[in-house]
Amino acid sequence: MTTLSLRAVRGRFHVPLKLTVGVSVVAWLVAWFTEAPLSDWLTFSVLGLERGSHFGEAIAFFLLDVPKVLLLLLGIITVVTLIRGFFPPEKVRTALAGRGTVAGSVTAAGFGIVTPFCSCSAVPLFIGFVEAGIPLGVTFAFLISSPMVNEVALVLLWGLFGPGIALVYMAAGLTVAIIGGLVIGKLGMERYVEDYVWALQGKGGTAIEIHLTWEDRIRDAWAYTRDLVRRIMPYLLIGIGIGALIHGYAPTDLVAAIGGRSNPFAVPIVVLIALPLYSNAAGTIPIVQALLGKGMPMGTTLAFMMAITAISLPEFVILKRVIKPPLIATFAAIVTIGILLVGYLFNFLIHTP
Amino acid sequence: MRTIEVLGPGCDNCVRLEANAREAVALAGVEADVVKVTDPREIVAHGIMSTPGLVIDGRIRSYGRIPSAADIARWLAEA
Numbered sequence: 001m002t003t004l005s006l007r008a009v010r011g012r013f014h015v016p017l018k019l020t021v022g023v024s025v026v027a028w029l030v031a032w033f034t035e036a037p038l039s040d041w042l043t044f045s046v047l048g049l050e051r052g053s054h055f056g057e058a059i060a061f062f063l064l065d066v067p068k069v070l071l072l073l074l075g076i077i078t079v080v081t082l083i084r085g086f087f088p089p090e091k092v093r094t095a096l097a098g099r100g101t102v103a104g105s106v107t108a109a110g111f112g113i114v115t116p117f118c119s120c121s122a123v124p125l126f127i128g129f130v131e132a133g134i135p136l137g138v139t140f141a142f143l144i145s146s147p148m149v150n151e152v153a154l155v156l157l158w159g160l161f162g163p164g165i166a167l168v169y170m171a172a173g174l175t176v177a178i179i180g181g182l183v184i185g186k187l188g189m190e191r192y193v194e195d196y197v198w199a200l201q202g203k204g205g206t207a208i209e210i211h212l213t214w215e216d217r218i219r220d221a222w223a224y225t226r227d228l229v230r231r232i233m234p235y236l237l238i239g240i241g242i243g244a245l246i247h248g249y250a251p252t253d254l255v256a257a258i259g260g261r262s263n264p265f266a267v268p269i270v271v272l273i274a275l276p277l278y279s280n281a282a283g284t285i286p287i288v289q290a291l292l293g294k295g296m297p298m299g300t301t302l303a304f305m306m307a308i309t310a311i312s313l314p315e316f317v318i319l320k321r322v323i324k325p326p327l328i329a330t331f332a333a334i335v336t337i338g339i340l341l342v343g344y345l346f347n348f349l350i351h352t353p
Numbered sequence: 354m355r356t357i358e359v360l361g362p363g364c365d366n367c368v369r370l371e372a373n374a375r376e377a378v379a380l381a382g383v384e385a386d387v388v389k390v391t392d393p394r395e396i397v398a399h400g401i402m403s404t405p406g407l408v409i410d411g412r413i414r415s416y417g418r419i420p421s422a423a424d425i426a427r428w429l430a431e432a
Contacts, residue, residue, distance in 0.1 A: 085418075088403050088416070088417050089402040089403050089417075090400065090401070090402055090403065090416070090417075093402065120361070120362050120363075120364030120366070120367075120404060121362075121402060121403055121404045123362060123393045124362070124393045124396045124397055124401065124402045124403075124404060125402045125403075127393050127394065127397045128397045128400075128401075128402035129402075131397055196394070200394060200397065203398070206400040208400075208413055210413070210414070210415060210416070212418075216418075216424075219421075220418050220419075223419070318362075321393070322393075
């Protein structure tokens with residue numbers, strides 16, 4: 001009886017799925033292309049705010065950014081999650097097993113872009129990689145790349161700054177991950193991995209591949225996206241609010257004095273500020289957008305973003321279950337140095353007006 | 354008596370999967386134990402790295418996603 005009623009429920013779901021997807025895509029496109037003129041009209045015609053005034057510009061920024069960022073997140077993360085579903089860590093592990101440190105680190109960093117990773121999976125992932133005989137450096141290349149080159153950061157960077165910046169960010173993140181992996185590999189820190197982890201080597205199972213239908217995948221991706229957006233919404237609103245205030249009120253000189261090219265400590269300062277903001281990329285990107293508009297150089301901006309996504313204090317605490325403090329410290333130091341170098345390098349290379 | 358194991362260190366996703374599993378037990382009208390497996394060694398022994406994982410009567414049914422209560426109930430009804 002239960003099977004029957006369940007089948008009826010699933011049967012009813014099948015027909016509307018294609019329709020739901022089609023309608024959603026059309027609605028998304030319409031919203032995307034009408035959002036900017038609508039928010040402009042709302043700010044300056046309906047609310048009657050003055051163009052160029054501090055308050056008017058701040059409100060315009062807020063009303064333009066909230067729907068824009070929401071649309072970006074909902075649309076693109078659903079698609080990205082759908083794609084990511086095809087690259088689970090279990091598959092990545094198979095692809096990495098048997099590779100040397102150099103080829104392995106490059107491949108692992110690349111997989112970091114498409115492989116989903118949540119810090120609560122960090123421990124099983126670490127054990128799983130070591131257990132399959134993947135070199136330590138390669139494992140760390142993945143652990144650096146996966147959170148740093150994450151979908152939320154990339155999508156927002158792409159949508160708010162354009163594809164160029166997003167690609168630069170991705171390239172810089174991959175470079176830090178690859179070099180970090182190579183350095184940790186060279187340092188020979190295997191003795192700082194907990195003994196019980198080594199004892200497991202070659203003893204783990206291989207998960208069978210489970211067939212998922214497109215319906216499963218689409219439902220999963222949508223559920224994940226809805227959940228993510230709901231969770232980061234408060235940070236996003238606060239972030240866009242602060243961004244709006246900066247956009248409307250902060251004098252350009254102030255931003256330039258603190259975060260500008262002339263301040264040699266700007267890069268380490270923003271990295272320090274980023275420490276407690278871990279994994280809140282969604283809330284901070286609108287702030288960063290406003291700061292960049294006020295003259296903060298690109299390298300400083302990138303360093304800020306990377307520090308937020310890649311330096312996660314809770315993750316370090318979680319990793320203590322599998323690795324000893326000297327290796328955690330080395331991991332943190334390499335990531336931090338890498339980010340600082342990226343900051344200084346891009347400040348040197350890109351001259352933002 | 355059936356056994357449902359929820360594999361994961363105890364983050365939000367694992368809690369949600371456990372809730373779905375309990376709902377599925379009621380939905381399918383079977384008797385089943387819902388057990389949480391939090392030891393990463395045991396999780397990896399199943400070959401699973403992306404949590405949460407779901408094992409029903411020793412067979413891996415899903416990992417790295419949260420199947421709905423209806424899906425889990427269907428798996429319970431199958432075997």
